[in-house]
Amino acid sequence: MTTVYDDTAFADAIEPFRRELTAHCYRMLGSVADAEDVVQETYLRAWRARDRYDAERASLRTWLYRIATNACLTARGSGTRRVLPSGLVAETDPRSPFQLGEVPWLQPMPDARVPRGETSGLRLAFVAALQHLSARQRAVLILRDVLDFSAAETAEIIDTTVTSVNSALLRARASVAKADEERLREPEESERRAWIERYTKAFVAADVDAIKRLLAADVVMEMPPMTNWFTGPDNYGVFMDWVFEANGGDWRTVPIEANGQLGFAAYVRRDGRYRRHTLQVLALSEQGVTRNSVFSEDEVLDAFGLPPVLDD
Structure with a gap:
């Protein structure tokens, strides 16, 4: 059965998810501006599809994450990766002349733009490591390990099988393990x-x-x-x-x-x-x-x- 919202109720129901969706899209895209653009697109798509939302198939949160994740996958279709210098070139001598890199760089995310206490999985080194994964591996790792969606929910969100989710997760975890060590070393x-x-x-x-x-x-x-x-x-x-x-x-x-x-x-x-x-x-x-x-x-x-x- 499709849940029917009037316009005001629907807007009120989806608005509380905006900041956490922004954090999710930032992890996917590595850019604050791009993340906010994709979240805006997510809300537009959700609004247009509001009469097709079915609460028996997925929670409103899961439904929004599906829209947002697929919008990110579309946005990353060109294969552009936002990186940091240490993930792009060999180490340099500090006396070397500055070299300007004409690439899209990973940007930091102000904590004020994400929900309080929900900065898990946002560390720069971790987000930089995510950018070296394929887009689908990145989505699986974020959904499973950062946001705690189940394998079945993740498969529903990115339209694949649980087996594919589990396989992608193992490969992704191995790729980012070193970057996650930084978080484990940090003091109180x-x-x-x-x-x-x-x-x-x-x-x-x-x-x-x-x-x-x-x-x-x-x-x-x-x-x-x-x-x-x-x-x-x-x-x-x-x-x-x-x-x-x-x-x-x-x-x-x-x-x-x-x-x-x-x-x-x-x-x-x-x-x-x-x-x-x-x-x-x-x-x-x-x-x-x-x-x-x-x-x-x-x-x-x-x-x-x-x-x-x-x-x-």
Whole structure:
């Protein structure tokens, strides 16, 4: 039996799912703007098909996820992948000239745009690893392991068999296992915030030695849209020496939360004003900072509502 909603009731019933669907589409697509566009398309498709929704076949949530997932699969039909530099090219020397990569880059997701407490499966390294899977493997892994849909529900959502779902899930899990280690290494939130506070203080002081003492031995620095990336505290320190030499030592920061991780926006003083410079998302372990993903594109900084200039 088809459940019939009047227009107002239907709109009220589907609206609470918007933010979690945005997070889902972001995991699939790696772009905040693309995710929001696909969610808008999902709601349009749902509205047009509202008289065909059957509550006996699927919950409203499952029905919306089916529409959204298939919209993502269509959106990714061109094979475009959003990646980070460490998943694209070999490691570079921190003294190397900057190389601009003309590719679609993975973007960070502001925590404010997803439901509170539902940032599981949003870590940058994990979402980056997802982008190297086929679109259907990505969908299966997200639906099963992140969103806890059953194999049968997942098969219904992407129109396949339970056997195919289970097979795709095994392959996908093996591909992203290394990226998921980062989450398992991370300390409790209070300790993470203490590490970030110490790192931010060292950064504002332009104290490279203090920064290096806060880094894990396997730390990774990457900074799309540049393809340059490197590992280790010594290389990190060489790069930070250049940053402060090129930009000066007068900085301010604004805390941010992205992808269930902590970080900050950096503002540097130029022409008497503190001007927007970069957004930095940090991953941590008990040994210190394990990854710093640095973004400078206006589209990314605007998504976090960061003003171009800070008031003194």
